[in-house]
Amino acid sequence: MTSIRRAALVGNPNAGKSALFNALTGARQKIANYPGVTVERKAGKLALPSGESIELIDLPGSYSFDTTSPDEEVTRKVVMGEFAGEARPDVLIVVLDAANLEQHLVFAQEVLELGIPAIVALNMVDLAERDGLTLDPAALSGVLGVPVVPTVAVRRKGLSELADAVAAAEKKSGGSSQSQLPIASPHITLPERRLAARNIAKAATLSESAERRVNSSLDKVLLHPWLGPPILFALLFVIFQAVFAWADPFIGAIESAGEFANDWVVSAMPESFFRDFLTEGVLAGVGSVVVFLPQIIILFAFILLMESTGYMARAAFVMDRLMAGVGLSGRSFIPLLSSFACAIPGIMATRSIADPKDRLTTILIAPLMTCSARLPVYAVIIAAVIPATNVGPGIGLQGLVLFALYVAGILGAMVAALVLRSTVTAGKASGFIMELPRYQMPLLKDLLIGLWQRAWVFLRRAGTIIFTATIILWLLLTFPNAEQGENQLDVSYAGQTSSAIQPAFEPIGFNREMTLALVPAMAAREVAVASLATTYAVEADGDEETEAALRDQIAARWSLPTALAFLAWFVFAPHCLSTIAVARRETNGWKWPLVMLGYLFALAYIFAGATYWIAIWAGL
Amino acid sequence: MSSSDTLDMIARGKRVAITSVDWDSLAPEEGKRLRALGLDEGAEVAVAHRGVFGTRDPLAVEIGRMTIAVRRVHAAAMQVEAL
Numbered sequence: 001m002t003s004i005r006r007a008a009l010v011g012n013p014n015a016g017k018s019a020l021f022n023a024l025t026g027a028r029q030k031i032a033n034y035p036g037v038t039v040e041r042k043a044g045k046l047a048l049p050s051g052e053s054i055e056l057i058d059l060p061g062s063y064s065f066d067t068t069s070p071d072e073e074v075t076r077k078v079v080m081g082e083f084a085g086e087a088r089p090d091v092l093i094v095v096l097d098a099a100n101l102e103q104h105l106v107f108a109q110e111v112l113e114l115g116i117p118a119i120v121a122l123n124m125v126d127l128a129e130r131d132g133l134t135l136d137p138a139a140l141s142g143v144l145g146v147p148v149v150p151t152v153a154v155r156r157k158g159l160s161e162l163a164d165a166v167a168a169a170e171k172k173s174g175g176s177s178q179s180q181l182p183i184a185s186p187h188i189t190l191p192e193r194r195l196a197a198r199n200i201a202k203a204a205t206l207s208e209s210a211e212r213r214v215n216s217s218l219d220k221v222l223l224h225p226w227l228g229p230p231i232l233f234a235l236l237f238v239i240f241q242a243v244f245a246w247a248d249p250f251i252g253a254i255e256s257a258g259e260f261a262n263d264w265v266v267s268a269m270p271e272s273f274f275r276d277f278l279t280e281g282v283l284a285g286v287g288s289v290v291v292f293l294p295q296i297i298i299l300f301a302f303i304l305l306m307e308s309t310g311y312m313a314r315a316a317f318v319m320d321r322l323m324a325g326v327g328l329s330g331r332s333f334i335p336l337l338s339s340f341a342c343a344i345p346g347i348m349a350t351r352s353i354a355d356p357k358d359r360l361t362t363i364l365i366a367p368l369m370t371c372s373a374r375l376p377v378y379a380v381i382i383a384a385v386i387p388a389t390n391v392g393p394g395i396g397l398q399g400l401v402l403f404a405l406y407v408a409g410i411l412g413a414m415v416a417a418l419v420l421r422s423t424v425t426a427g428k429a430s431g432f433i434m435e436l437p438r439y440q441m442p443l444l445k446d447l448l449i450g451l452w453q454r455a456w457v458f459l460r461r462a463g464t465i466i467f468t469a470t471i472i473l474w475l476l477l478t479f480p481n482a483e484q485g486e487n488q489l490d491v492s493y494a495g496q497t498s499s500a501i502q503p504a505f506e507p508i509g510f511n512r513e514m515t516l517a518l519v520p521a522m523a524a525r526e527v528a529v530a531s532l533a534t535t536y537a538v539e540a541d542g543d544e545e546t547e548a549a550l551r552d553q554i555a556a557r558w559s560l561p562t563a564l565a566f567l568a569w570f571v572f573a574p575h576c577l578s579t580i581a582v583a584r585r586e587t588n589g590w591k592w593p594l595v596m597l598g599y600l601f602a603l604a605y606i607f608a609g610a611t612y613w614i615a616i617w618a619g620l
Numbered sequence: 621m622s623s624s625d626t627l628d629m630i631a632r633g634k635r636v637a638i639t640s641v642d643w644d645s646l647a648p649e650e651g652k653r654l655r656a657l658g659l660d661e662g663a664e665v666a667v668a669h670r671g672v673f674g675t676r677d678p679l680a681v682e683i684g685r686m687t688i689a690v691r692r693v694h695a696a697a698m699q700v701e702a703l
Contacts, residue, residue: 063653063656063657064652064656066652066656068649068652068653068656099685100684100685100686102684102685103657103658103683103684103685103686106656106658107656131685190655190656190660191660191661191662194658194660215687216668219668219669219680219687223668223669223680224669225669225670225671225672225673225674225675226672226673226674228672229672229673313689316689317669317678317680317689318672320672320677320678320689320691321671321672321673321675321677321678324677324691329691330678330689354649354650354653355647355649428647431646431647431650431690431691431693431694432678432689432690432691433650433653433654433657433688433689433690433691433694434688434689435657435686435687435688435689436680436686436687436688436689
């Protein structure tokens with residue numbers, strides 16, 4: 001008897017697959033991409049009653065095997081066993097939203113026709129009951145010919161029964177996993193399947209009241225033509241306020257920890273090359289980046305909350321008209337909002353956009369959304385050169401400048417979209433077709449799992465790309481050593497390099513340390529701050545490599561027009577190798593990433609220069 | 621209500637049945653997506669919400685227990701009759 005190796009969750013979008021996946025596998029998940037496509041592959045371990053565990057994978061939500069998007073295509077290929085390097089699942093867990101049976105049974109029939117051993121998870125039965133639906137799982141099982149297990153993923157109900165059913169499916173799957181799939185009945189048309197779905201749903205429904213109170217009353221307000229948009233904008237305002245206000249104590253704690261580590265290294269080790277390497281290189285560089293973890297977590301917490309409650313789709317609805325004005329659709333709002341945290345998940349989220357031109361445009365403008373990697377740059381420079389005064393009740397000048405930088409990015413993106421849509425990505429105006437899922441109370445555990453995954457991605461970046469770039473830069477700054485009376489920065493390899501490219505940046509007001517920071521910042525924007533911190537630390541040979549020390553250095557050395565030009569540069573400049581790599585993978589080639597690099601660097605140069613000269617002219 | 625009414629012209633909350641869809645006026649991929657969501661001949665639907673700031677785009681259409689956002693062009697391709 002062959003034992004089951006792998007099971008997969010399949011079902012419509014919004015059937016609650018991810019919540020079920022989290023409940024079945026716990027927090028230990030492996031998130032990766034399917035080879036060749038940027039579709040997230042989530043895998044975990046499902047414990048069977050026998051004590052054995054099998055691999056469970058969460059497939060992207062799908063409406064049909066007649067696919068309309070790259071993630072639906074992944075689901076189809078994996079289920080059919082056509083995905084290279086990905087064995088066909090031995091058991092399928094077909095997840096149905098109990099309150100949406102008639103709709104979800106259409107795709108479920110398509111899946112069950114394949115003849116792979118399957119179990120139906122009748123999910124969210126509690127919400128169905130809230131909506132006045134009473135279902136009969138036994139009757140559904142009778143019609144479909146597979147076991148049906150009622151579940152409430154977020155309340156962990158029905159999970160052990162589901163594991164039992166998976167184990168029981170082992171008997172059926174014995175030896176069959178390598179055999180040929182029975183040919184699905186191709187003569188069944190979509191309308192026939194839909195009619196069958198209606199009849200099956202009817203047979204499985206014991207009683208039904210037409211009430212949908214919670215949804216319609218919330219939507220009456222949140223989708224109201226005049227109330228909906230102000231509510232969304234107010235929410236976005238609160239989110240960005242929270243990112244700065246709430247993160248402060250945590251940032252302070254991380255800074256203190258960094259200083260403590262620095263002091264400890266200084267006191268525990270004799271003065272040496274290696275000690276300088278640790279304090280000036282590693283702690284100064286990586287520390288100045290990790291400090292921004294709290295802000296990233298807060299922004300992602302709001303995004304996850306909006307997604308898991310079902311509000312995100314409403315936000316897309318509200319934004320659609322506005323996005324249509326620049327040739328996009330409400331669908332693009334979700335990737336673009338994610339890009340405020342990081343362009344990488346943002347660009348990956350564009351895969352749900354069906355129209356290719358629409359998707360390409362969204363990918364090209366995603367780097368203009370002010371991602372959290374720019375925050376270190378903005379925060380340090382604003383704190384250094386913009387006075388902390390109030391320009392109105394409760395409105396600080398520093399906050400206003402930061403707000404202006406966000407707005408500049410958004411406006412830049414809108415104009416870029418408009419231009420791109422009428423030139424390189426010209427095409428028919430794209431549509432907007434999107435399911436608005438039911439509102440739901442999110443589960444804290446699911447939010448925490450999502451947050452942990454994103455925080456981990458950031459920390460891994462800090463530990464790899466940023467760490468490496470910082471060390472290389474520190475070495476280039478330290479060698480060759482300056483003779484008595486020489487400036488270390490002037491003598492170093494890094495200093496020589498920046499002197500060489502300096503003439504190109506002189507006209508837009510950049511000084512040499514800034515030019516120097518731009519080169520390693522290609523690895524990741526935050527490295528600009530790490531680089532400035534390391535540069536000034538090496539130059540001053542100081543023991544203080546904190547953010548505060550860097551702020552003082554900038555305040556003392558940079559003129560206001562120079563600092564503003566640097567900020568303007570970072571609004572547009574595509575400093576991020578990971579974004580470029582993801583864009584290459586998503587667009588299958590170098591053409592579009594190069595277009596992205598070209599137009600963004602051109603914008604950055606023009607706007608930094610304009611900012612510099614306008615500031616000079618205004619006498620700042 | 622005349623026989624030539626399309627879904628985009630229907631008052632909010634009024635239940636109607638889709639009698640025919642002019643698929644040729646829609647992009648093939650969009651037609652496919654609409655059919656997959658059940659917006660097809662014979663479906664019983666109602667317009668739940670329409671537009672922001674006084675515009676008529678987009679629409680939130682109720683079908684079964686689902687709500688689907690579509691553009692006005694999609695709704696305009698769907699002939700409907702009162703239930």
